[in-house]
Amino acid sequence: MSATFVGMPPFPTAARQALADTQLRHNLAHATGTIRAKRAKVVGEVEHWEDLRLAGAAVKARALADLETNLVRLEESLTAQGATVHWARDAAEACEVVARVARSHDVDEVVKVKSMATQEIELNEALQAQGIAAWETDLAELIVQLGDDLPSHILVPAIHRNRAEIREIFRSKMSAAGKPAPDDLTDEPAVLAGAARQHLREKFLRAKVAVSGANFAVAETGTLVVVESEGNGRMCLTLPEVLISVVGIEKVVPTFAELDPLLRLLPRSSTGERMNPYTSMWTGVTPGDGPQEVHVVLVDNGRTRALADEVGRQALRCIRCSACLNVCPVYERTGGHAYGSVYPGPIGAILNPLMRGQGDPQVDSLPYASSLCGACFEVCPVRIDIPEVLVHLRSKVVDAHREDRVPKAEAVAMKGTAWAFTDARRLAAGERLSGLAGRVLTRVGKARLPGGRATAGRLPGPGAAWTGARDLPAPPRESFRAWWRRTDGGRAEGPEQSEQKGGE
Amino acid sequence: MKVALMVTCVNDAMFPDTGKAVVRLLRRLGVDVEFPDGQTCCAQPMVNTGYLDEAVPVVRNYVDAFAGYDAVVTPSGSCAGSARHQHGLVARRSGDPAMERAVAAAPPTYELTEFLVDVLGVTDVGAYFPHRVTYHPTCHSLRMLGVGDRPRQLLENVRGLRLAELPGAAECCGFGGTFAVKNAETSVAMGSDKARHVRETGAEVLVAGDNSCLMHIGGLLSRQQAGVRVMHLAEVLAATEDDAEQVPTEQPADLAAQQSAGRTDAIQHGLEQGATS
Numbered sequence: 001m002s003a004t005f006v007g008m009p010p011f012p013t014a015a016r017q018a019l020a021d022t023q024l025r026h027n028l029a030h031a032t033g034t035i036r037a038k039r040a041k042v043v044g045e046v047e048h049w050e051d052l053r054l055a056g057a058a059v060k061a062r063a064l065a066d067l068e069t070n071l072v073r074l075e076e077s078l079t080a081q082g083a084t085v086h087w088a089r090d091a092a093e094a095c096e097v098v099a100r101v102a103r104s105h106d107v108d109e110v111v112k113v114k115s116m117a118t119q120e121i122e123l124n125e126a127l128q129a130q131g132i133a134a135w136e137t138d139l140a141e142l143i144v145q146l147g148d149d150l151p152s153h154i155l156v157p158a159i160h161r162n163r164a165e166i167r168e169i170f171r172s173k174m175s176a177a178g179k180p181a182p183d184d185l186t187d188e189p190a191v192l193a194g195a196a197r198q199h200l201r202e203k204f205l206r207a208k209v210a211v212s213g214a215n216f217a218v219a220e221t222g223t224l225v226v227v228e229s230e231g232n233g234r235m236c237l238t239l240p241e242v243l244i245s246v247v248g249i250e251k252v253v254p255t256f257a258e259l260d261p262l263l264r265l266l267p268r269s270s271t272g273e274r275m276n277p278y279t280s281m282w283t284g285v286t287p288g289d290g291p292q293e294v295h296v297v298l299v300d301n302g303r304t305r306a307l308a309d310e311v312g313r314q315a316l317r318c319i320r321c322s323a324c325l326n327v328c329p330v331y332e333r334t335g336g337h338a339y340g341s342v343y344p345g346p347i348g349a350i351l352n353p354l355m356r357g358q359g360d361p362q363v364d365s366l367p368y369a370s371s372l373c374g375a376c377f378e379v380c381p382v383r384i385d386i387p388e389v390l391v392h393l394r395s396k397v398v399d400a401h402r403e404d405r406v407p408k409a410e411a412v413a414m415k416g417t418a419w420a421f422t423d424a425r426r427l428a429a430g431e432r433l434s435g436l437a438g439r440v441l442t443r444v445g446k447a448r449l450p451g452g453r454a455t456a457g458r459l460p461g462p463g464a465a466w467t468g469a470r471d472l473p474a475p476p477r478e479s480f481r482a483w484w485r486r487t488d489g490g491r492a493e494g495p496e497q498s499e500q501k502g503g504e
Numbered sequence: 505m506k507v508a509l510m511v512t513c514v515n516d517a518m519f520p521d522t523g524k525a526v527v528r529l530l531r532r533l534g535v536d537v538e539f540p541d542g543q544t545c546c547a548q549p550m551v552n553t554g555y556l557d558e559a560v561p562v563v564r565n566y567v568d569a570f571a572g573y574d575a576v577v578t579p580s581g582s583c584a585g586s587a588r589h590q591h592g593l594v595a596r597r598s599g600d601p602a603m604e605r606a607v608a609a610a611p612p613t614y615e616l617t618e619f620l621v622d623v624l625g626v627t628d629v630g631a632y633f634p635h636r637v638t639y640h641p642t643c644h645s646l647r648m649l650g651v652g653d654r655p656r657q658l659l660e661n662v663r664g665l666r667l668a669e670l671p672g673a674a675e676c677c678g679f680g681g682t683f684a685v686k687n688a689e690t691s692v693a694m695g696s697d698k699a700r701h702v703r704e705t706g707a708e709v710l711v712a713g714d715n716s717c718l719m720h721i722g723g724l725l726s727r728q729q730a731g732v733r734v735m736h737l738a739e740v741l742a743a744t745e746d747d748a749e750q751v752p753t754e755q756p757a758d759l760a761a762q763q764s765a766g767r768t769d770a771i772q773h774g775l776e777q778g779a780t781s
């Protein structure tokens with residue numbers, strides 16, 4: 001378990017490597033295409049989906065607008081129900097709380113429910129450093145863990161793997177972690193799931209301490225909610241004696257009734273199911289039933305920084321459904337690892353910079369990892385306007401570099417372009433120059449675009465990023481502006497001078 | 505109604521025929537469109553790359569150039585989206601209340617098909633274009649403006665035009681402004697899939713409402729020697745029987761000769777692997 005996102009290169013570099021991985025491209029196109037279609041079908045069944053989205057967004061917005069009150073209330077409710085509440089400012093504090101509780105029970109292993117918060121704080125690595133093994137029990141997390149791999153999707157962390165690869169991981173890695181895979185293991189999904197079930201069962205039955213996250217935490221009642229598909233979560237939440245839940249502070253929901261829209265939005269957006277198979281709720285300690293020692297670790301780790309950003313704070317509404325990943329054309333081609341975080345895809349491209357701030361070149365590259373096509377906003381069940389936040393975060397990256405002694409080439413180019421665009425006369429002068437280039441290229445160049453127009457050929461320098469794979473039309477001999485002036489808007493038109501008609 | 509054409513910086517400098525087509529089309533429909541020559545750009549390149557301070561004077565220039573008109577019409581969904589959804593943001597950034605007021609009071613900017621269908625109330629513009637065409641609904645038209653089926657209604661009324669359904673039409677082509685060069689490999693990977701879908705339709709012409717997207721997809725199709733040309737929707741709608749014989753229907757012979765299936769496939773394969781040079 002040495003895999004880590006630390007030291008990942010900026011997105012364009014990481015993406016270049018991922019794009020060359022044909023197996024990855026194939027696995028992802030297939031997986032995202034399938035789940036996209038499933039989601040579209042079950043969302044289409046809901047008559048007032050847009051109203052539901054608005055309601056879900058409103059619940060989360062209310063919770064965040066008065067986060068402090070809601071959190072204090074959550075703590076009171078939990079404490080009254082026999083749970084112990086811990087506050088953690090950052091990942092290190094949160095990991096230390098979990099390790100301390102585990103140590104107090106003298107265990108050398110814990111079982112885990114799939115949880116993004118524990119991935120984010122790198123809990124498994126922190127526990128391992130203290131001699132405590134953390135076993136993932138979600139099938140996809142298990143695949144990632146056994147494969148010494150990194151998660152590449154919020155919901156399906158092993159989405160980049162296909163069945164043949166999973167079989168190979170189970171065959172070669174299961175024995176070192178516990179019950180080995182059967183000798184006759186095939187790559188049938190049911191057979192693979194069966195092997196995982198056998199492997200995990202002995203861990204469920206043995207474990208004294210479980211670690212979970214929570215999808216929602218109700219301030220009013222102190223109820224924590226975990227939504228899942230496989231039932232492994234239910235096992236972890238009920239069998240062990242001690243339960244430690246690591247919960248981001250943005251998971252709080254004011255009242256129990258307000259779970260309503262969220263629990264309806266989540267499964268359809270996430271797995272494309274009308275309802276998820278397991279919804280587990282627990283409220284502190286119930287004597288004689290389930291874990292008798294319950295801890296809740298409320299984690300900030302950058303969330304208050306995100307909350308302070310007026311445009312960006314809407315990202316904290318995220319319910320981690322992963323619909324935005326599945327629909328994202330960039331994610332579909334690069335996969336999740338290129339984002340260098342447990343939060344990949346469109347939500348990762350905004351959440352990481354919001355929680356971590358500007359200054360790290362890898363994090364600063366994320367807001368640019370989008371064509372701003374808007375597909376993410378369209379599917380987001382809590383209406384996070386991801387393109388708006390991306391553009392806002394780009395401006396924060398630019399602003400962070402405004403005092404640089406040596407400005408980036410891009411900054412110089414943008415300033416120059418803006419200068420030309422501030423006065424039409426400057427622009428017209430530039431266009432006369434490009435028209436000259438266009439006349440030369442059209443006369444001497446041989447290459448033609450379909451339809452006959454001349455191309456600009458292969459450009460040097462930054463232009464090569466365009467012409468490496470794409471032809472570029474040669475500039476026209478005359479700009480629109482010049483044509484309008486020469487012909488009085490076509491009213492005094494001489495012979496037509498269409499570019500599409502090719503050479504002179 | 506005083507109507508101004510916002511031709512866009514890309515069309516002005518690179519695709520003047522699109523601007524001319526809008527002028528021809530609108531005049532045919534009885535609109536005496538004007539070209540305020542103080543105009544430059546909608547400031548989207550600056551805003552979308554994060555240069556908000558730089559965008560302030562460009563938006564000021566936009567507002568000044570179009571002051572006094574009743575409507576602004578532009579052959580670009582992306583630029584219309586920028587005017588409608590980003591100028592307010594830039595004005596707030598300026599910290600100048602007068603600029604905020606000026607932006608709020610600016611005439612509405614319509615994308616061409618919105619102007620035709622909603623403002624003029626026409627779906628049959630009297631066009632003639634006897635070619636097999638497929639249509640890519642660009643992201644900003646589709647999702648930011650919500651132009652819906654307006655372009656389709658207009659195309660279906662073009663005489664002689666056969667419209668082929670584009671598979672995966674709603675998916676982004678990968679242009680994305682500076683994304684096309686900042687993340688060139690990913691952009692090309694997205695564009696290659698779009699180009700493949702276009703080729704699958706068997707269309708001769710790919711039509712869209714944004715020349716920047718067409719420049720990207722068209723650049724790929726051209727490099728692949730795919731034998732598909734790209735054309736702005738305005739040029740299709742402006743075409744009539746009178747200029748039918750002027751529209752090139754064949755490629756120059758030298759291109760056709762180079763174009764063998766094997767070569768096209770090899771290049772396509774290379775592109776899909778992300779090899780960009």
Ligand code: SF4
Binds near residue numbers: 269382
């Ligand atoms: S941002 Fe929206 S779509 Fe993406 S994971 Fe979060 S809730 Fe889901």
